[in-house]
Each structure stands twice: as structure tokens, then as C-alpha cells.
Amino acid sequence: MNVVKFGGSSLASGSQLKKVLQIVKGDKARKVVVVSAPGKRSSDDEKVTDLLIDLGMKALAKQDYQAVLSSVIARYSSIAEELNLGNEIIDEIELNLAALVAGNKQEPDYYLDAFKASGEDNNAKLVAAYFNHEGLPARYVNPQEAGLIVTNEPGNARVLPEAYEKLQQLRASEEVIIFPGFFGYTKDGKVCTFSRGGSDITGAILANGTQADLYENFTDVDAIYVANPNVVENPKGIKTLTYREMRELSYAGFSVLHDEALQPAFKQGIPVQIKNTNNPEAPGTSIVKERHSADQGVVGIASSHGFCSIYIEKYLMNREIGFGRRVLEILEDQKLSYEHMPSGIDDLTIILRDHQLSDEGEAALLERLRIELEADSVVVERNLALIMIVGEGMRRKIGTMSKAATAFAESNINIDMINQGASEVSVMFGIAADQEDKAIQALYKAFFE
Numbered sequence: 001m002n003v004v005k006f007g008g009s010s011l012a013s014g015s016q017l018k019k020v021l022q023i024v025k026g027d028k029a030r031k032v033v034v035v036s037a038p039g040k041r042s043s044d045d046e047k048v049t050d051l052l053i054d055l056g057m058k059a060l061a062k063q064d065y066q067a068v069l070s071s072v073i074a075r076y077s078s079i080a081e082e083l084n085l086g087n088e089i090i091d092e093i094e095l096n097l098a099a100l101v102a103g104n105k106q107e108p109d110y111y112l113d114a115f116k117a118s119g120e121d122n123n124a125k126l127v128a129a130y131f132n133h134e135g136l137p138a139r140y141v142n143p144q145e146a147g148l149i150v151t152n153e154p155g156n157a158r159v160l161p162e163a164y165e166k167l168q169q170l171r172a173s174e175e176v177i178i179f180p181g182f183f184g185y186t187k188d189g190k191v192c193t194f195s196r197g198g199s200d201i202t203g204a205i206l207a208n209g210t211q212a213d214l215y216e217n218f219t220d221v222d223a224i225y226v227a228n229p230n231v232v233e234n235p236k237g238i239k240t241l242t243y244r245e246m247r248e249l250s251y252a253g254f255s256v257l258h259d260e261a262l263q264p265a266f267k268q269g270i271p272v273q274i275k276n277t278n279n280p281e282a283p284g285t286s287i288v289k290e291r292h293s294a295d296q297g298v299v300g301i302a303s304s305h306g307f308c309s310i311y312i313e314k315y316l317m318n319r320e321i322g323f324g325r326r327v328l329e330i331l332e333d334q335k336l337s338y339e340h341m342p343s344g345i346d347d348l349t350i351i352l353r354d355h356q357l358s359d360e361g362e363a364a365l366l367e368r369l370r371i372e373l374e375a376d377s378v379v380v381e382r383n384l385a386l387i388m389i390v391g392e393g394m395r396r397k398i399g400t401m402s403k404a405a406t407a408f409a410e411s412n413i414n415i416d417m418i419n420q421g422a423s424e425v426s427v428m429f430g431i432a433a434d435q436e437d438k439a440i441q442a443l444y445k446a447f448f449e
């Protein structure tokens with residue numbers, strides 16, 4: 001049995017839904033279908049999730065929301081019309097949105113999450129109606145009914161372990177199950193969404209819970225490419241990746257699969273297959289436990305921006321017991337999570353996501369680091385990009401670092417920071433954010449051309 005997830009690009013219009021139906025019909029193993037909200041029909045279009053966030057914010061702020069509400073309804077109406085579905089489903093969606101607007105505004109984060117989740121929830125109902133209309137017996141399943149319970153973290157929920165056992169019951173369904181992605185319910189019955197792009201996570205949770213043979217993730221590219229196709233022209237496709245490689249690559253910027261969607265599949269050893277809804281014949285990319293082409297060094301190059309670094313220097317830091325703990329305590333007190341912490345003898349650097357640190361927050365943090373740690377110097381650098389080269393085979397390959405360093409040097413890019421993870425699956429470079437694309441192109445040329 002397969003769990004199949006379709007992303008927003010695969011569900012953006014009626015013609016896309018026709019392809020989805022053919023794909024589901026094409027293999028009887030495709031029993032559980034996870035859907036996203038309608039995505040962009042073209043590059044200048046808007047995702048329904050973004051419209052819903054706008055709608056929720058306006059309703060919360062008691063601003064005029066009629067225009068954006070109409071845009072949301074228009075997206076579903078145009079799909080329903082293209083598929084000759086009649087008005088019933090659109091009436092249901094209109095009622096649902098009206099109920100959301102009138103919902104409890106006491107807890108704004110939960111109020112907004114209910115809007116965000118409705119994008120997938122209403123779409124799942126629409127897809128189920130369409131499949132039945134076309135003679136394929138299908139059933140919408142609500143995540144609460146299925147037992148998909150999550151933590152109380154609006155916009156950033158995590159699945160609770162006890163969910164998996166309950167989800168097993170989905171295997172027994174006679175009909176194809178249409179399951180909305182992106183959210184679950186807390187123990188006290190509130191809707192809570194995963195982080196953005198989180199329908200991939202729902203797919204992986206369901207694959208784990210139902211002990212599926214395969215998790216197929218349908219998107220709009222023929223494969224995962226070795227570098228972002230929006231940055232490198234015609235990059236090479238990847239046939240097979242390991243879970244660890246994909247986890248590193250998606251963390252570092254391969255937005256094609258959410259980085260939290262690997263763990264649930266990995267725990268059950270369920271292979272993940274990335275496929276193209278617009279070209280289902282293309283083999284796509286497999287993500288599995290082990291890859292046998294061991295001679296391959298770097299398998300992919302990813303990047304993301306929006307980071308800052310805090311450099312702390314103190315003579316004899318290496319001999320000071322508890323120094324690292326005190327740094328981390330200050331971060332915890334200031335409610336900051338950190339991403340990486342490369343260190344030297346007398347210095348260490350903390351890499352954080354930039355958005356966490358307001359100007360006032362920065363000043364408070366620096367003062368505490370300087371005074372409480374008696375540091376010789378504390379320096380913040382904003383607008384950093386992190387570039388990551390990834391590959392399990394790198395640890396056996398000589399010369400990878402020198403090749404990367406040469407590529408940076410030849411493109412006149414200064415490396416601010418290098419961090420090699422202990423696992424040697426990846427090496428990370430910190431550079432100025434405005435050099436990000438140039439760096440990816442240079443590394444692509446060095447490793448793949």
C-alpha cells in the first residue's frame with residue numbers, strides 16, 4: 001500500500017486535478033492520498049495558504065477582508081467549475097470560511113492556524129467530491145477522526161508518538177482516503193498546523209502510521225536536482241539519495257521536501273519517491289536507507305539565507321570549565337534557538353536565524369555575553385547565507401574541501417565560516433547573502449560539470 005502526497009502545484013487548477021485522478025487510478029496500491037491547498041498556477045499567482053493568512057490577519061485586526069475572502073472562494077470555485085462539480089462543495093467551503101471568521105479571537109495564533117489549515121481541509125473535501133463524481137470511491141478523512149494528534153505549537157506543531165498507532169486503522173478503508181495535509185489536532189481539540197510546507201510531514205506520518213510500502217511525493221519537477229533549478233540552469237537530476245543526505249539538503253534549502261518529513265519515513269524504513277505530477281512517467285528520485293554508488297562524493301549543493309553569526313572571543317576559553325554551558329544558558333534566557341556552533345581554541349561562533357534577533361534583542365544579548373562571560377570581543381554579523389555540500393561518500397573522498405575552496409576563490413567569494421558536521425555527511429560554508437547564487441553556480445561547476 002502506498003501513501004501519495006500531492007503538493008499545491010499539483011492541485012492548483014481543475015486540469016491539475018484531472019492528472020491527479022489519473023495518477024491515483026493508475027496504481028491500486030495508492031490508497032491514502034494526502035493533499036495540500038491549491039498552490040500557484042503560474043509564478044506570479046498566489047498560494048491559497050498565503051491568501052488565507054491574509055484573510056485571517058485582516059479578520060483578526062477587524063479590517064475589511066471581503067476582497068481576500070472572495071479571492072479564496074474564487075480559487076475553489078474555478079476548480080469546481082472546471083470539473084463540473086456543482087455548487088454544493090463551494091457552499092460548504094463558504095460556510096466554513098464564514099464560521100472561521102466568526103471564530104474565537106482570544107488566542108490569535110490558534111485563530112490564524114484554523115484559517116491556514118482550512119486550505120488543505122476544504123481542498124481534501126473538494127478532491128474527494130471530484131473522485132466520487134468520476135466514479136472512484138473516495139472518502140475525506142478528518143485528522144482528528146484519524147487520531148493525528150500534535151503538540152500545542154501553532155504554526156510549528158509536532159506529531160505526538162501515540163498518533164502513529166491510531167493511524168493504522170486507515171489501512172482498512174475500502175475507499176481511497178483523501179486526507180488534508182499540514183495540520184493535526186491538539187489533545188484538547190484545537191487545530192494546529194505544522195511549519196510551512198508541512199503537508200509533506202503529514203504524508204510521512206501517514207506512511208509511518210499505516211506502515212506503507214512506499215511514500216510517493218508528487219510535485220512539479222522530474223527529480224530532485226543536485227542544485228536548486230531556479231539558480232542553476234538545467235541541473236543534473238539525482239536518482240537516489242539516502243535519508244541522511246536528503247535531511248541535510250532539505251534543511252539547507254532544497255524546498256522540494258520538508259526537512260521534517262524524513263524522520264517518520266526513516267523510522268519505519270519506508271522509501272520515499274519524489275515524482276512529477278506533470279510527467280508521471282519520469283522515474284523521479286528515490287530516498288532510501290543506503291545508496292550503493294559509494295564512489296560518489298558530493299551528491300547535492302543547497303543554500304539558504306536569513307542567518308546571522310555571533311562571534312565570541314576570549315583568551316583561554318579552552319580552559320574555562322562551563323563556558324559553553326553559560327553561553328547556551330544566556331541564549332536560552334533570551335529565548336533564542338541556535339543552528340550551529342563551530343568553535344576554535346579561544347573563540348566560538350553561534351549561528352542563528354536572523355529573524356529571531358530584533359535590534360533591541362541584539363543589544364541585550366551582546367551586553368550579557370560581554371559582561372557575564374567577560375569576553376574579549378563579541379561581534380555580530382547579519383545577512384549571512386549558509387551553503388552546504390552534502391554526500392555520504394565525502395568522508396572517503398580526498399580533495400573535496402580543496403575543490404570547494406578553489407571554486408569560492410576563483411569566484412572571488414570570501415568564506416566567513418566553515419563547519420564540518422561530525423558525521424562528515426555535509427560541510428557548511430557561511431558567506432555574505434548577496435553572494436549566495438554565485439557560490440552555488442561556482443560549486444555546481446566544480447563538482448558536477
Ligand SMILES: Nc1ncnc2c1ncn2[C@@H]1O[C@H](COP(=O)(O)OP(=O)(O)O)[C@@H](O)[C@H]1O
Pocket residue numbers: 006007008009010036039197218219220221223224225226227228229230253254255256257
Ligand atoms: N534541488 C532541487 N530540486 C528540485 N526542486 C527544487 C530544488 N530546490 C528547490 N526546488 C524547488 O522546489 C519546487 C517544488 O517544491 P514545492 O514548490 O514545495 O512543490 P509542491 O507545490 O509540490 O509542494 C520546485 O518547483 C523547485 O522550484
Ligand SMILES: N[C@@H](CC(=O)OP(=O)(O)O)C(=O)O
Pocket residue numbers: 006007008009036037039047049050119181182195196197198199200
Ligand atoms: N499549503 C501549506 C502546506 C504545504 O505543504 O503546501 P505545499 O505542498 O504547496 O508546499 C503551505 O503553503 O505551507
